[in-house]
Amino acid sequence: MSYDKGIENDVKKAEKAEKGWSSFWKKILAFFKFGSSTTETETTETTETTETTETTGGDEVAYSDLNWSYGGFKGASAVSIADVVSIKNLTFKGNTLYYNWIQGGCENFGASGKHDAGKTICAVFFKDDSGKYVGGKFDWISTDRLSRGLENLHDYSGWSLGWIPNPADAVFVIVGTNGKRTNVIKGVWSR
Numbered sequence: 001m002s003y004d005k006g007i008e009n010d011v012k013k014a015e016k017a018e019k020g021w022s023s024f025w026k027k028i029l030a031f032f033k034f035g036s037s038t039t040e041t042e043t044t045e046t047t048e049t050t051e052t053t054e055t056t057g058g059d060e061v062a063y064s065d066l067n068w069s070y071g072g073f074k075g076a077s078a079v080s081i082a083d084v085v086s087i088k089n090l091t092f093k094g095n096t097l098y099y100n101w102i103q104g105g106c107e108n109f110g111a112s113g114k115h116d117a118g119k120t121i122c123a124v125f126f127k128d129d130s131g132k133y134v135g136g137k138f139d140w141i142s143t144d145r146l147s148r149g150l151e152n153l154h155d156y157s158g159w160s161l162g163w164i165p166n167p168a169d170a171v172f173v174i175v176g177t178n179g180k181r182t183n184v185i186k187g188v189w190s191r
Contacts (some may be wrong), residue, residue: 058082058183061133061171066125066184070158071137073121075175082183084108090172090187097124098147099172099185105143109176117142120176124150126189127169134163141174150189166191 058080068076085104090097105111110119117140125135138152138159153159167190175181 058086060186061125061184063173063181063184065133066123066171066173067132067134068123068136069134070156071121071123071135072157073123073137073175075121075123075137075173075181078175078179078181080183081108081180085174085180086183087172087174087185090170090185092150092170092187092189095150095191096147097122097150097170097172097187097189100146101143106141106174106176107143109174109180110178111142114143117145119178120174122148123173123175124153125171126164128163129165133169133171135171137175164189 059082063078063080064076066076068074081104085108086102087099088102089100092098105114106116106120107113111117120141121137122139122141123135123137125133128134136158138150138156139148141148153161153164167188169186170189171184171186173181173184
C-alpha cells in the first residue's frame with residue numbers, strides 16, 4: 001500500500017468515526033433535553049418541532065393569529081416573556097380547561113404572590129369555520145391555579161358557545177395587565 005493510499009484510508013476511518021460520534025452525541029443531547037432516549041428518526045423530528053417552537057417564541061400557534069373579540073380585554077400587543085414564564089399541556093375535561101406551569105408564574109406579570117389574580121387574565125381562542133382563532137379573556141387567573149372553568153363562555157362580555165365547533169381546536173394564553181404574556185399552547189375541546 002502506498003503512503004497516499006494509507007492516509008486516504010485513515011481519513012475515511014476518521015470520517016466514519018466522526019459520523020458515529022455525531023449520532024451518539026445527538027442521542028445523548030436529546031436524552032438530557034427531552035428526558036428520554038430516542039432513535040435517530042425521533043431525534044430529527046424532535047429537533048424540527050423545537051426549531052418551530054423557538055421561531056414562534058414558544059407559541060404553538062402564532063400569537064398574531066389570535067383575534068381578540070370577546071372578554072373586553074385587548075391583548076393583541078402583549079409581548080412574550082416565555083423565556084421567563086411559560087405554560088404547557090393544554091387539556092380539557094368537560095367544561096374545565098387544564099394546563100401546567102413550566103416556569104415562572106403570575107408574579108412575573110406583577111402579581112404580589114401566587115394567590116393574587118388581580119394582574120393576569122386567561123384567554124382562550126377557538127378555531128372558527130373560516131380557520132381563524134377567535135376568542136379573548138374569559139377569567140382572571142393566579143399562579144396557584146392549574147385549571148379554569150369555562151362557565152364564562154356561556155354569556156360573558158360577548159362570549160357565546162353558539163359559534164364554537166364541537167370538537168374545537170383551542171389555544172390558551174395568560175396575559176398580564178402589564179402587557180406581557182406567556183407562550184400560546186394548543187389543545188382540543190370536546191363537549
